[in-house]
Amino acid sequence: MELVTWNVNSLGARLPRVLEFLNEHAPDVLMLQETKCDDAAFPSDELAQAGYDAVHHGAGRWAGVAILARRGLGLTDARAGLDGEARAEEARWIEASVAGMRVASAYVTNGREVSSEWFAEKLAFLDALVARAGAERDLPLVLAGDFNVTRDDHDVYDPAAFAGATHVTLEERSRLEAIMSEPARGRLS
Numbered sequence: 001m002e003l004v005t006w007n008v009n010s011l012g013a014r015l016p017r018v019l020e021f022l023n024e025h026a027p028d029v030l031m032l033q034e035t036k037c038d039d040a041a042f043p044s045d046e047l048a049q050a051g052y053d054a055v056h057h058g059a060g061r062w063a064g065v066a067i068l069a070r071r072g073l074g075l076t077d078a079r080a081g082l083d084g085e086a087r088a089e090e091a092r093w094i095e096a097s098v099a100g101m102r103v104a105s106a107y108v109t110n111g112r113e114v115s116s117e118w119f120a121e122k123l124a125f126l127d128a129l130v131a132r133a134g135a136e137r138d139l140p141l142v143l144a145g146d147f148n149v150t151r152d153d154h155d156v157y158d159p160a161a162f163a164g165a166t167h168v169t170l171e172e173r174s175r176l177e178a179i180m181s182e183p184a185r186g187r188l189s
Contacts, residue, residue, distance in 0.1 A: 001099065002027045005144035007107070011035040011064070015043055022050045028070050029098055031105035033146045035064030042066070057081065059091035065105040065145070066094065073099045084128035086121040093129070095141075104132075106145035111166035119166060122148070126175035133179055149176045 004027040008014040011032065022030065035042070035058055042056040051071050057080035058064040069075040078096040081088045087109075095104035106129060111122035126149075133143060149172040153159035162168045 003029045003142055005031045007033040007146040009034050011037055015046065019046065019050050022052060026070065028073060029103055030068040031103060031144045032066040033105060033107035035066055036061055037064055055094060055096050057091040057094040059089060063090045063092050063107055065091060065107050067096050067103055067105050069098045082128040082132055084131065085125045092125065102141045104141065104143045106143060108147045110148050114164060114166060114169060123171055123175065130175055130178045147176060149173060151176060
């Protein structure tokens with residue numbers, strides 16, 4: 001099973017590239033983040049013509065997540081949003097079943113600046129994500145997306161430049177580690 005994730009930063013602007021990618025590489029599943037379109041503007045027809053079923057959770061000009069599955073694999077039981085997220089209207093989580101596994105596309109908020117209300121909301125979203133990932137027991141769970149967290153300082157071009165900023169704090173990194181640790185390990189990717 002070939003699974004791909006892509007923060008497209010506007011599906012409307014990137015749709016020709018997405019269709020080209022699907023045609024050239026034909027992944028089984030493509031998880032998109034930052035689609036920046038509402039559900040009514042989501043290009044379901046164009047994706048269907050390319051041979052893909054899709055589910056989308058959109059919020060207009062910001063955020064938005066989607067899962068595309070090659071036709072015939074099945075794309076069922078979609079669930080949008082996470083219990084406990086502060087701003088569900090931002091459309092940052094979608095999951096569905098595809099070919100005997102659960103897949104999820106996540107777009108974690110940036111957090112703007114440490115000690116802000118937005119940072120607290122980011123931590124709450126990560127906590128909700130940890131809880132959801134740990135709760136999945138029936139099927140293998142593949143979680144992909146844009147987490148806006150670096151695992152360690154090797155993931156940034158200049159660690160000193162990020163000191164005291166979002167994406168590198170112990171609070172964010174500990175939650176990322178919780179997602180990748182037991183009991184979640186083996187169900188997350």
